[in-house]
Amino acid sequence: MKYCYPTTINHSVASLCPNVLENINSLAVREGFMTGAPLFPQMEIVINMDDVEAHNAYLVPRKQVRSMDLAFAISSQDKRTKEMVLVDLKLNVGPSLSSILKDELVEKIVESRKTLGNEVKIHGQYIFIFQTNLVEQARRLFFKWNPRLDGENTSMDMDRLKSTYF
Amino acid sequence: MSVPQIRLKTEGFRAINKANIIIDGITVVAGENSSGKSTLSKLLYYLFKTASNYEALVYDELLDKLRNVYRFLDTALHEVSSFTGDRALRDELYNELRYLRKKNFLLENSDEPQAERWQVVQERWLAVIRRFSDVFNQYSEAKDKDRMTARIKRLKLIAADLLESGNIEISESEFLPFDKIGKFVEYRFKEAKGKTKSRPNTLFIEALKNVFSGGELPKIFEVYEFEDPIVSLVNDHLKPPYSIANSIYIDTPMIIGVESSEIEYWDDLNELLNKRGKSFFSEISQTISNEIIHGDVSVNDVNSLAVDNFSFKRADGSIFNLLDCATGVKSFAILQLLLKNGSLNDKTLLIIDEPESHLHPQWIIEYARLIVLLNKHAGIKFFIASHNPDMVSAIKYISAKEGVEDKLHFYLAAKIGDSYLYDYEHLGTEIDPIFGSFNIAIDRIKLYGV
Numbered sequence: 001m002k003y004c005y006p007t008t009i010n011h012s013v014a015s016l017c018p019n020v021l022e023n024i025n026s027l028a029v030r031e032g033f034m035t036g037a038p039l040f041p042q043m044e045i046v047i048n049m050d051d052v053e054a055h056n057a058y059l060v061p062r063k064q065v066r067s068m069d070l071a072f073a074i075s076s077q078d079k080r081t082k083e084m085v086l087v088d089l090k091l092n093v094g095p096s097l098s099s100i101l102k103d104e105l106v107e108k109i110v111e112s113r114k115t116l117g118n119e120v121k122i123h124g125q126y127i128f129i130f131q132t133n134l135v136e137q138a139r140r141l142f143f144k145w146n147p148r149l150d151g152e153n154t155s156m157d158m159d160r161l162k163s164t165y166f
Numbered sequence: 167m168s169v170p171q172i173r174l175k176t177e178g179f180r181a182i183n184k185a186n187i188i189i190d191g192i193t194v195v196a197g198e199n200s201s202g203k204s205t206l207s208k209l210l211y212y213l214f215k216t217a218s219n220y221e222a223l224v225y226d227e228l229l230d231k232l233r234n235v236y237r238f239l240d241t242a243l244h245e246v247s248s249f250t251g252d253r254a255l256r257d258e259l260y261n262e263l264r265y266l267r268k269k270n271f272l273l274e275n276s277d278e279p280q281a282e283r284w285q286v287v288q289e290r291w292l293a294v295i296r297r298f299s300d301v302f303n304q305y306s307e308a309k310d311k312d313r314m315t316a317r318i319k320r321l322k323l324i325a326a327d328l329l330e331s332g333n334i335e336i337s338e339s340e341f342l343p344f345d346k347i348g349k350f351v352e353y354r355f356k357e358a359k360g361k362t363k364s365r366p367n368t369l370f371i372e373a374l375k376n377v378f379s380g381g382e383l384p385k386i387f388e389v390y391e392f393e394d395p396i397v398s399l400v401n402d403h404l405k406p407p408y409s410i411a412n413s414i415y416i417d418t419p420m421i422i423g424v425e426s427s428e429i430e431y432w433d434d435l436n437e438l439l440n441k442r443g444k445s446f447f448s449e450i451s452q453t454i455s456n457e458i459i460h461g462d463v464s465v466n467d468v469n470s471l472a473v474d475n476f477s478f479k480r481a482d483g484s485i486f487n488l489l490d491c492a493t494g495v496k497s498f499a500i501l502q503l504l505l506k507n508g509s510l511n512d513k514t515l516l517i518i519d520e521p522e523s524h525l526h527p528q529w530i531i532e533y534a535r536l537i538v539l540l541n542k543h544a545g546i547k548f549f550i551a552s553h554n555p556d557m558v559s560a561i562k563y564i565s566a567k568e569g570v571e572d573k574l575h576f577y578l579a580a581k582i583g584d585s586y587l588y589d590y591e592h593l594g595t596e597i598d599p600i601f602g603s604f605n606i607a608i609d610r611i612k613l614y615g616v
Contacts, residue, residue, distance in 0.1 A: 096563040136601035140555050143608050 003044055003166045007073030007082050012119055014047050017055040022048045027070055028129075028158060032091030039158055044166060046072040049086070049112055056115065066104055068112040073120060074165055083123040085165060086112050090130050090138070091158075097137055102145050105153065125154045132157040168572075169392050171409040171547075174213075178385030180205045180378070183582055185590035189410075189515065191541050191573025192548045194561055196600040201579035201588040203551035207415060207517045208377055210549055211431055213389060214413035214515055216370040217397065217404050221280065221362050223369050225272045225287075228358040232291070234328035235351060239263055241324060242298055242342075245317050249305055259301070262294045280362065288355040292348050299344035318342060367397065367404045377430070410547065411513035414438065414504065419496035419524060423476060423489045439500065440465060440475060443508035447544045450536070451505045454498050458532045463488060463499040464506070476503070493524035501536060512545025522554035534560035542570045555604045562597050571595055578603060 008014065014021050024046045025038040033039070053067040068086040075082045088108055093099060109126050116122060130138050138155035146153070156164070172189040176182060181202035187193060189210075195203050216223060243259050250256070265271065272287055302318075318341070325343050326336050332350045336343045375381045389397035389407075396405040415431040422439065424432055442465070445451060455462045461480040476488035478495060488499055504510050521537070522530045534557050540546045552558055558576070565571045578599050579588040593599055 095566055096559065098563070133596055133598045136598045136605055137555075137559065139605050139608070140601050143605075 001074040001076050001081065001083065001165075004073040004075035004079070004082060005045065007075060007120060008047065008071075009045060011047065011071075011073065011084070011116070013052055013071075013116060017052045020048045020051040020055065021045050022051075022070075024070070024072075028089060028091070031069060031089035033089070033129075033158055035158075039162060040166065042166075044072070046070040046087075049115065052115055053111070065111045066107045067115065068108050068126070071112065071116060072165075074123065082120050084116050084120045085123040085125075085127060086116075087127040087129060087161065090128050090134075093130065094134065097134060097141050100138075100141065109152075124152065126152055127161065128153060128155050129158055129161055130155055132159075135160075171391065172407070173390040173393070174206075174210065175388045175390070176206075176209065176384045176386060179209075179382070179387070181579075181586060181588055182206065182384075183585075183587040183589050185577075186592065187549075187577060187590065188575045188592070189547055189549060190575065191570060192537060192550065192561060192565065193575045193577070194550045194552055194558060195577040195579065195590065196552055196558060196603060197577075197579025197588060197590075198581070198603070200586070201581070202590075203579065204417070204519055205378075206590075207417070207519055207549060207551060208431075209374070209384075209387070210515065211413050211415040211517055212373040212377060213370060213397065214407065214410045215434070216367075216373055217407055218411050218413070220365055220369065220404065220406065222272065224358050224361050227369070228354055229267065231354050232351060234331070235291075235295075235347060236263070236267060238321070238324050238328055238347065239294065239298055242302070242321055245321065246298075246301060246305075248317070255301065259294075259297065262297065266291060266294060281359070284355065284359050284362070288352065291351050291355075295344050295348045295351065299342070302342050302344070365404045365406075366402045367399065368402075370397075370404055371399070409513065410515045412509070413515040413517060414509065415517045415519075416500060416521075417519040419493055419500060422496050422500060435500075438507070438509050439503045441507045441509060443506075445506045445508050446511065447505055447540075450539055450543060451502050453539070454502045454505075454536065458529065458536075459495050459498045459502075461495075463502045465503065494526060494529055497521065497524060497533065498529075498536075501540075505540075510540065510544060510546050515547045515549060516540075517549045519551045520553060521550060522552060522557045527556055530554060530556045531560045533557070535564050537561060538564045538568050538570060541565075541573070542568050553604075555601060558597050558600055558604075562595065566595075576600060 009021055022045065023043045024040050025043060027046065027048060028039070029035070047070060049067045049069060049071050053064055057064040068088045070087045071084050073082055073084055086109065090100065113122055128138060135155050135157050142153040142155060170188040170190050174185070174187045174189070177184050181200055182205060185202070185206060187206065195206065197203055240263060243256070243263060246259060247256050272283060278286065321342055322336065325347060329336060329343065329346055329350055332353060334346050334350060336346060371383065374383060383399060387397070387399045388395060391407055391409060396407055414435060416435060421432045421435055424436060427433055461478050463476060463478050466475055466477055476499070478486045478488045478491050478499065480486065488496065510516065521533050525533060537548055537550065538561060541548060550561070562574065565574050574595050576593040576595065576597055577590045578593055580591050581588055591599070
């Protein structure tokens with residue numbers, strides 16, 4: 001399944017919260033991705049989940065909780081199957097992974113799932129993006145946290161995110 | 167990048183296709199089983215053992231070549247006992263003989279320049295032979311002529327046998343040929359002294375042939391110190407290294423207390439562990455005692471009544487035979503004993519295969535921390551082969567925190583196609599490719615698990 005623009009921009013979260021749709025390049029650069037030319041020349045639009053959470057917390061009002069950084073929709077070739085992919089950008093982490101806490105990641109996933117609701121099925125893998133030289137270490141860390149097969153947390157770098165979903 | 171202290175380049179040896187390994191501080195190699203990591207460990211160990219102890223090894227070889235002279239003199243001593251009741255004379259000759267076989271005889275004269283100390287030892291051998299000659303000449307007119315003649319005949323045949331290896335003949339009419347035996351000893355000393363000057367690499371090659379069955383040698387084996395070639399199998403020369411004066415190889419903590427093995431580096435290590443000496447890094451030894459094993463390891467006094475060599479005194483005062491303690495404790499005990507007896511210093515290369523073996527994950531991190539601290543504060547150089555993600559990441563990130571990351575070198579043995587050969591890729595301070603290799607295990611669990 002690959003990126004699906006209409007499902008992304010028409011998700012109710014994006015419709016209800018103003019200004020949460022953003023070009024993935026600018027969001028990634030703000031979160032620490034360093035690149036010369038934009039990695040995504042098509043300027044694909046994603047939902048900024050931090051902005052969604054800020055908006056929702058303001059409306060209630062309540063204290064903000066942790067959330068994944070972005071979400072976008074993917075669909076099968078025939079457009080019948082659609083899912084929302086949750087992504088968190090860990091590009092500023094380093095030099096080691098010691099600052100990554102399991103509870104914080106779990107909170108991000110749980111809260112972002114609540115935010116997206118059941119409107120579109122949520123993709124089974126939660127994606128965490130690292131600088132390339134930390135991807136395998138993160139994979140090991142996730143396996144240590146939750147040594148189950150096909151664990152839900154997947155580590156990859158930006159290039160792999162692009163090749164997998166775009 | 168600064169000039170590396172030591173660089174080992176080897177190609178075409180067992181599973182190693184190509185390896186170009188820098189030893190500057192802490193070097194860590196990772197790779198599958200049978201990728202040649204232990205081969206590299208042994209190459210390094212025997213290289214530095216040979217190059218750094220060249221003179222002592224030549225002396226060992228000389229003693230071996232003089233083995234038959236010693237046996238001849240020992241036999242002669244028994245004959246002396248049979249025809250004289252002079253106990254003082256027998257004791258004197260016995261003590262002289264024993265002294266000649268002492269392995270550290272040469273080192274006892276280490277304050278002298280090299281040529282002089284060899285001369286001192288040679289003179290001692292010749293003096294003992296002269297003394298035996300005098301004694302036999304004095305008693306050749308013994309009362310019991312017939313018995314004496316038979317004994318002299320036997321000694322002559324033994325002498326003829328040992329002199330044959332030096333192509334020296336003795337005539338029928340000759341009495342015991344002590345002068346020719348003296349010449350034989352002089353010749354062997356001359357040969358050994360020449361070796362210490364020209365330093366041919368035969369000792370190293372012999373060591374390799376003994377360690378690796380099959381007798382094959384690496385196609386390329388070159389060692390550089392500050393990029394200056396010091397060892398090469400092509401150029402028959404083994405320059406003494408400056409940066410590394412002793413190498414220690416630990417492949418299992420189970421080695422502690424093994425009295426005698428067929429494995430040379432085990433015996434070498436046990437000899438070191440039993441050594442007495444003064445430590446210069448007691449703070450690190452204290453760290454092991456207070457923060458990790460919560461106890462103290464020591465070698466028992468040779469005169470004590472203790473049956474066993476090593477003791478572990480736990481923090482609560484209980485004392486145990488170290489050999490009965492947990493294997494993990496032994497891993498740290500080896501480091502502590504080496505620290506306590508001054509075997510570790512800035513000219514030491516400590517080679518450890520899989521230091522994580524037998525350790526609880528928490529102690530794996532503590533061990534990694536010790537490696538970094540020993541490198542930082544004592545200047546000890548390490549060559550580590552590891553299969554453990556925690557060990558690898560702890561060495562990297564603790565080194566970064568302690569400010570010694572610039573002397574850190576990681577290598578990954580990368581398989582070449584479907585062959586059984588590996589190239590050692592230099593990763594610098596990056597460890598993610600090593601984790602990529604470790605993570606194959608996760609894929610295998612997925613493949614085989616439910």
